[in-house]
Amino acid sequence: MANSVPASLKPFNTFGVEATCNELISFNDEPSIQSWLKAEKPALDSLFILGGGSNLLLLGHIPLIFLQANIQGIEYLEQNNGKDEVWVKVGAGVNWHQLVLDTLDKGYSGLENLSLIPGNVGAAPIQNIGAYGVELQERFINLQAIELATGHIQEFSAEDCQFGYRDSIFKKELKGRFVITQVTLRLNKNLQPHIEYGPLKQELEGETSITAKKVSDAVIAIRQSKLPDPAQLGNAGSFFKNPIVTEEQYQMLLDAFPELVAYSVGSGHYKIAAGWLIEKAGLKGYRQGDAGVHEKQALVLVNYGHASGQDILQVAGQVRDKVLELFGVKLEPEVWIIGEQQIFLS
Numbered sequence: 001m002a003n004s005v006p007a008s009l010k011p012f013n014t015f016g017v018e019a020t021c022n023e024l025i026s027f028n029d030e031p032s033i034q035s036w037l038k039a040e041k042p043a044l045d046s047l048f049i050l051g052g053g054s055n056l057l058l059l060g061h062i063p064l065i066f067l068q069a070n071i072q073g074i075e076y077l078e079q080n081n082g083k084d085e086v087w088v089k090v091g092a093g094v095n096w097h098q099l100v101l102d103t104l105d106k107g108y109s110g111l112e113n114l115s116l117i118p119g120n121v122g123a124a125p126i127q128n129i130g131a132y133g134v135e136l137q138e139r140f141i142n143l144q145a146i147e148l149a150t151g152h153i154q155e156f157s158a159e160d161c162q163f164g165y166r167d168s169i170f171k172k173e174l175k176g177r178f179v180i181t182q183v184t185l186r187l188n189k190n191l192q193p194h195i196e197y198g199p200l201k202q203e204l205e206g207e208t209s210i211t212a213k214k215v216s217d218a219v220i221a222i223r224q225s226k227l228p229d230p231a232q233l234g235n236a237g238s239f240f241k242n243p244i245v246t247e248e249q250y251q252m253l254l255d256a257f258p259e260l261v262a263y264s265v266g267s268g269h270y271k272i273a274a275g276w277l278i279e280k281a282g283l284k285g286y287r288q289g290d291a292g293v294h295e296k297q298a299l300v301l302v303n304y305g306h307a308s309g310q311d312i313l314q315v316a317g318q319v320r321d322k323v324l325e326l327f328g329v330k331l332e333p334e335v336w337i338i339g340e341q342q343i344f345l346s
């Protein structure tokens with residue numbers, strides 16, 4: 001059943017900024033979403049889908065209705081296909097890290113590198129969450145979503161989702177058109193470890209028998225040492241995406257900055273570490289009032305206490321401008337910036 005709650009969004013965003021919306025409605029199952037859509041017939045541009053609020057920068061009052069698919073449930077589906085796999089079908093409202101822990105408790109692997117990513121399962125496909133050498137798409141089977149315009153349930157395969165680096169069709173042509181209600185992922189009974197990523201390899205050095213739980217513990221230890229905990233210091237993780245540049249741009253940057261941190265992503269393109277650019281621009285630890293760049297991780301913008309969304313946006317603009325001026329590289333936000341309408345830093 002639909003459940004209307006007060007519209008303060010401060011507890012619903014990990015930046016911890018004060019923000020409000022017209023209404024916040026949480027749903028526990030698919031039929032209640034469908035009934036509400038049928039009864040209200042809302043305009044699509046009056047709605048915003050909220051997950052755990054860990055990838056959002058909210059700017060003051062947002063004149064929209066926020067909908068939350070708080071659908072619970074983790075169901076393991078045995079596959080009799082002769083392969084070493086089990087599928088897990090998960091409600092959109094399940095906390096992502098709780099899902100990872102549940103799969104590990106059951107003895108399954110596949111999600112361990114994605115431990116401790118904040119947010120809910122329903123948001124994970126939106127930007128194809130990724131960390132420590134693994135992206136959601138490698139584990140993705142399908143998702144179920146309700147089309148907001150019609151209330152119809154639709155299934156999306158991995159191909160339908162058009163996953164890319166921090167990207168999917170839900171950030172492009174289907175932006176704001178579907179609410180994801182269930183996600184099905186592929187797990188393994190036997191571990192196929194992905195521990196090539198430098199710091200992870202280092203953390204696991206000396207381990208004789210690698211298990212999924214040990215990989216998860218190592219990922220958690222690294223994340224806790226590097227990233228601020230939103231419960232202590234408001235933030236939304238990486239604020240900017242790592243920019244992808246052409247080989248020509250990469251060579252020019254490398255000539256000017258031989259210590260540049262970048263790696264090839266194939267087809268003549270290179271991904272540059274945005275954190276390195278920001279640090280090199282002298283902005284690591286930069287602070288303006290209560291908004292700033294984290295002192296250990298330059299890619300993370302933080303709220304030291306009472307910053308508003310606008311204060312953080314201003315710092316983000318300064319970071320973007322300085323990086324553009326020094327390196328000729330334009331940083332794009334990874335977080336969703338939501339005010340009277342969705343805003344891009346351009």
Ligand SMILES: Cc1cc2nc3c(=O)[nH]c(=O)nc-3n(C[C@H](O)[C@H](O)[C@H](O)COP(=O)(O)OP(=O)(O)OC[C@H]3O[C@@H](n4cnc5c(N)ncnc54)[C@H](O)[C@@H]3O)c2cc1C
Pocket residue numbers: 014048049050051052053054055056069092117118119120121122123124126127128129130131178179180181227228229230235236237238336
């Ligand atoms: C400390 C920290 C570390 C982080 N580390 C990582 C990391 O390593 N890798 C990574 O990829 N991300 C990382 N993030 C970003 C964030 O955790 C992910 O993007 C996460 O998937 C967001 O989930 P959420 O439920 O909080 O979504 P929200 O922030 O609430 O929403 C994000 C987007 O998803 C949409 N959305 C949410 N739920 C649904 C739904 N059910 N149906 C349709 N649309 C929906 C929203 O409309 C919005 O556009 C980090 C964030 C923090 C704070």
